[in-house]
Amino acid sequence: MSARKLVSLLTPLLLHQTVALAVAFVLRLCADQYGLPYDAALVVLIGNLLVLPIAAWMHWRDSRRAVLSETGRSEKEAVSGRRAVPGMQSLPERKDCESEADTRSRLTRRQVLFGAICFIGGGALNIAWSSVLNLLQLQEHFSNQVQEQLLATSLLLQIVGLGIAAPIAEELIFRGLTYRRMRQFFPVWMSAVLSALLFAVYHGNPIQMIFAFPLAIVLALIYEHGKLFIFPVLFHMGSNLTAIFLQILLR
Numbered sequence: 025m026s027a028r029k030l031v032s033l034l035t036p037l038l039l040h041q042t043v044a045l046a047v048a049f050v051l052r053l054c055a056d057q058y059g060l061p062y063d064a065a066l067v068v069l070i071g072n073l074l075v076l077p078i079a080a081w082m083h084w085r086d087s088r089r090a091v092l093s094e095t096g097r098s099e100k101e102a103v104s105g106r107r108a109v110p111g112m113q114s115l116p117e118r119k120d121c122e123s124e125a126d127t128r129s130r131l132t133r134r135q136v137l138f139g140a141i142c143f144i145g146g147g148a149l150n151i152a153w154s155s156v157l158n159l160l161q162l163q164e165h166f167s168n169q170v171q172e173q174l175l176a177t178s179l180l181l182q183i184v185g186l187g188i189a190a191p192i193a194e195e196l197i198f199r200g201l202t203y204r205r206m207r208q209f210f211p212v213w214m215s216a217v218l219s220a221l222l223f224a225v226y227h228g229n230p231i232q233m234i235f236a237f238p239l240a241i242v243l244a245l246i247y248e249h250g251k252l253f254i255f256p257v258l259f260h261m262g263s264n265l266t267a268i269f270l271q272i273l274l275r
Contacts, residue, residue: 029209036201037222039078040193044071065177069185072193079196083253086204135252142246142255146262149242153235154270171232175271182268191260198223198240199247199256216244239263 048067055062174186198219206215220240224233243256250256 033202033205036079036082036197037226040071040075040197041226043075044068047071047074063177063181064173065181065185068174069181069189072185072189075193076189076196079193079201083196083200086201135250138250139255139258142250142259143262146259146264147266149239149259150263150266151270153238154267157231157235171229175268179268179272183265187261187265187268191257191264194223195243195253195257195260198226199243200253203244203247212244212248216241216248219244 044067047070051060051067051070052062054060175182202222203215203219206219210218220237223240224237227233227236239260243259246259247253247256
């Protein structure tokens with residue numbers, strides 16, 4: 025793999041990490057200088073909100089290039105709207121339009137159902153995997169201080185920052201950009217494993233790594249199967265929100 029391709033794979037991760045570190049530094053400085061409380065969940069929320077527009081633009085560029093590549097058009101042709109075609113195409117008949125509308129309606133219903141399954145499945149996987157980790161008593165051997173700090177803040181901040189903003193930003197970075205770019209060079213299984221390893225290591229401590237790796241495998245497969253970015257986001261949201269409410273119930 026060339027250096028340029030490697031940089032394209034690591035750029036989204038470096039973007040997210042750089043912004044997160046910068047936000048943490050500024051908030052820590054404010055806490056030390058002005059006596060303001062330092063909130064780890066607030067760091068996550070602000071960092072992800074700052075990353076979202078940049079990551080969304082990168083995702084849009086990747087999607088646009090993929091479409092242009094499939095249709096054989098250049099970006100210049102796409103902007104100008106000029107394309108060589110063999111002849112004028114006739115307008116579709118009314119029956120064809122009605123058939124296409126019915127197909128879209130069925131697809132929409134299936135997509136809504138699959139989205140609901142993803143959200144519920146994320147919560148179910150969180151409960152199941154958390155039960156396994158509790159049975160293994162890993163917290164007696166490894167520190168989980170990062171997650172404890174994140175779940176020690178206000179409920180509203182947890183829901184907005186950890187349950188909504190973080191899944192959207194992380195899915196843009198790890199599935200929408202990193203995994204999707206890996207698919208240009210590697211098969212599905214290798215891209216899923218490599219992106220899951222990066223996702224796990226990115227979380228920083230052993231307990232979260234053990235939890236994040238299988239979650240990321242499932243998220244990559246959902247993205248591959250569903251073809252829409254919203255599906256892994258819903259699964260990730262279901263998992264994170266379940267973790268938040270489980271923590272409240274167990275207090």
